[in-house]
Amino acid sequence: MPVPTIDRTLDEVLTLAASHFKVPREKLTPDDDFFKTLGIDSLQALDLLTRLEHHFRIELPDYELQGVSDFRTLANRIQARL
């Protein structure tokens, strides 16, 4: 299967985050601080990571989330493993 573009990955991350935390997709932008925009703590962010793993069929160690708080960087971390 061809590797999706980073824009596509980013879009999928935003869509999944919106549906997982039940917020309108249009409210999320790539450079948003997801802790603040989604109103979540670090454990809920780990929950999102699991959801993303299932979707992209990759394994992301917890430490990939360390120091990451915006969707764009998160999408980049995922892209590197696709």
Place this chain on the structure above:
Amino acid sequence: MLDLQQYASLGAALKDALERWPTETCLIEADRDREKVRLTYSDFREMARPLCRALEDADFKAGDRAAIVMTNQSKWLISAYAIFFCGGVLVPLDYKLTAVEHLQLLAHSKARFLIVEYFLWRAITQAPEFGKLTAEIVLVTEAPAGAELRGAYRWEEFKRKGDPQFVARQREDTACIVYSSGTGGRPKGCVLTHDSYLEQCASLTAWYPFWPGMRYLSILPTNHAIDFMVGFIGPFVCGACVVHLRTLRPEFVRDAFVRYRITYVSLVPMVLKNLERGLRAKFDELTPRKRWMLDRLIGVNKMVTRGRPRVGLSRRLLPQVHKAFGGELRALIVGGAFTDPSTLQFFYDLGIPVTCGYGLTEACTAVTLNDLKPFRPDTVGKPLPGSEVRILNPDTDGIGEVAVRSRAVMSHYLDDPELSAQTIVEGWLLTGDQGRFEEHGHLQLVGRKKNMIVTSGGKNIYPEDIEAVFDGLPVKEFCVFAANYLWPLKTLGSESLVLVLRLEQNQEFEDKLRDEIVARNRGLADFKRVGGYLLWEKDFPRTASLKIKRGELAAEIGKSASRKSIVEI
């Protein structure tokens, strides 16, 4: 358990523990649903010996400092044991700090050795300040084949054959230097002796004993005072087993309770709240009939556990709930930050006692603990055996600063005699926390006297430490405060930081400035961020050496402004 009075050091006690229970399992390490390591006390000893020998060959001497920067895993404990065996001083660093912060604390602690997990080492080597690394010998765990290690050794290959020589230490010798905070301005390295740890361990296990076969789930970082004691020293000197998870995903944590039939676990309030949320969501999914039944059973459980926990009976009354926690859970231990009493009550009503206490790194681990006789969610319990707690200058409600005296209290802050003298006065540790004793001798905490916050994840944040990130902000001057320091509250929880800004004359607060504040704030770890800003219209009071008089400024702001003046960002 071992009789700790007989031992002069942690190394001596741990060494005996490894010989005392050779066939008992001491460590299990799992990554998600895959079990990676299972060690008996004898296996643990055999894994540590070649490392101890290699440290000897590397000229590791008594009193040498060695830092560990790792997530919770078997190599953390094996390395710590080897350091103690060789007479060293352990410097456990928080792996969640940034690479720059790691380098700062390594320099401050003067650690000669560094033991670090590969992904953290990679971040350190990529930091622009890498050239300032002060550690002489670095051991890296789990480095991929062919990885460039920049002069470090592979932990797995750092071993020698032969019998290492145990290096004895005395009770008054330093065992650990633990940073309670202060990566920015003023590092606070608590110097804790072997006596502190052995005394603390003896008093904690007097109330909450461990035993062979008991399993402790280690979730809090092992560098944290609580997990170091109850997820390493405590279980090991009692022949018990520690379970490490390489992930903190809630679903795998929940699975681990069942798979490993966990007896005890320590949590920070944030994780406890997460578990509560999960359970409440499950309860809400029940049919009205099942929900009615559950509520009745919870009611019965509340009645029978009014005086004390009766875990066996609760397991029979609410088997589904207890099965979800593995069926052998005796208690959840919660600490590190303020816990909402309603959360504690929620678990207690289900027959899962939550042991709530109060402690600080400066006092080794814990000062007070709830003995559950009876359960009191509104207090942090009674002083542990060997701990004296006093309320200084109590007001008419009996509220004053909490002071502690015990052998477990640190000896001083590393290389900071001034701060040490301000913090330990005539043998009493001044905690900066405000509290009172209620009629049954339980301590109730009501607020903080010092300019700091404690997050629900158990992190101490000192505002001075995060100011560096706002350096060069285009304003006349700025300062960061804990909101509750400016406007004291007689309650804990929901703590936040506020950035106080003094603009230049004729300067307007524009969107550009706001954007810059937001961008810089994002450069901080999420738990360190300021919640909002406040515009202040007077020059900050300063000392002759131009330092901000924080106390004076805080009092002025507290008087002239209100919380409503804070603009959220």
